[in-house]
Amino acid sequence: MTRLLSPEELEQSLRAIGAERYHNRHAFHRLMVDGALTKGQLQAWALNRYYYQSRIPMKDATILARMDDPALRRIWRQRIIDHDGDAEGQGGIEKWIALATGLGIPRADVTGLKGVLPATRFAVDAYVRFCAERPMLEAIASSLTELFSPTAIGERVKGLLSSYDFVSPETLSYFEPRLTQAPRDADFALDYVKEHAKTPEDQRAVQEALVFKCHVLWSMLDALHFAYVEPGLRPPDAFVPEGP
Numbered sequence: 542m543t544r545l546l547s548p549e550e551l552e553q554s555l556r557a558i559g560a561e562r563y564h565n566r567h568a569f570h571r572l573m574v575d576g577a578l579t580k581g582q583l584q585a586w587a588l589n590r591y592y593y594q595s596r597i598p599m600k601d602a603t604i605l606a607r608m609d610d611p612a613l614r615r616i617w618r619q620r621i622i623d624h625d626g627d628a629e630g631q632g633g634i635e636k637w638i639a640l641a642t643g644l645g646i647p648r649a650d651v652t653g654l655k656g657v658l659p660a661t662r663f664a665v666d667a668y669v670r671f672c673a674e675r676p677m678l679e680a681i682a683s684s685l686t687e688l689f690s691p692t693a694i695g696e697r698v699k700g701l702l703s704s705y706d707f708v709s710p711e712t713l714s715y716f717e718p719r720l721t722q723a724p725r726d727a728d729f730a731l732d733y734v735k736e737h738a739k740t741p742e743d744q745r746a747v748q749e750a751l752v753f754k755c756h757v758l759w760s761m762l763d764a765l766h767f768a769y770v771e772p773g774l775r776p777p778d779a780f781v782p783e784g785p
């Protein structure tokens with residue numbers, strides 16, 4: 542029998558999970574920040590990551606649909622607004638499209654999900670399903686990877702701007718607002734799980750939800766690495782980069 546952790550111990554255990562498993566430790570991320578990827582590999586990343594972006598508001602809507610407290614819904618709905626905007630041309634999804642088109646992929650190919658890897662879809666769809674099917678505590682806990690995203694985003698933006706002459710600050714404008722949105726969202730989710738995980742079993746479930754989500758993000762980079770770095774085995778229908 543594991544004992545009940547204090548809220549601070551629970552937080553420490555969650556931070557330790559991310560320190561070991563977050564996707565900024567993946568080889569593909571390291572190659573990106575070290576300036577070692579080709580333009581085609583960056584395009585593949587942007588295109589595949591668009592699938593994640595496009596599904597995030599859908600997963601947040603499944604969580605919202607199960608919240609019976611209006612105060613909680615008011616907080617959670619902000620996540621959907623951040624991604625969708627309040628009007629056409631606004632919001633994070635539009636900014637991600639700008640990132641992908643800024644790297645040279647036609648808009649219709651991005652929004653049409655042309656050439657997204659099957660494994661990207663499987664990983665992202667598993668995340669959406671997890672949030673729809675598991676208890677709300679676990680669904681909220683699975684968003685806690687955002688505790689670690691500012692570090693990854695900081696490294697990524699710095700690396701992309703310093704090492705790739707075809708990447709401009711405007712192309713990367715998606716990331717600026719995330720540096721305030723992610724900590725706001727993660728702090729809320731962290732307080733929520735610290736307050737609502739009241740038994741050792743709940744706490745274990747929260748930890749496992751975070752491990753699961755780290756695996757989702759890791760699998761997405763595994764898929765990119767396998768198809769576009771080494772061994773470079775692209776599945777049928779996958780995006781084909783131009784040039785070397």
Ligand SMILES: O=C(O)c1cc(C(=O)O)c2c(n1)C(=O)C(=O)c1cc(C(=O)O)[nH]c1-2
Nearest residue numbers: 597683684685686687688690693694719758
């Ligand atoms: O760039 C990143 O490394 C990164 C990571 C994550 C994350 O840790 O899940 C998110 C995002 N970005 C992001 O932009 C985003 O909107 C987002 C939403 C969520 C979520 O689980 O609800 N994670 C993330």
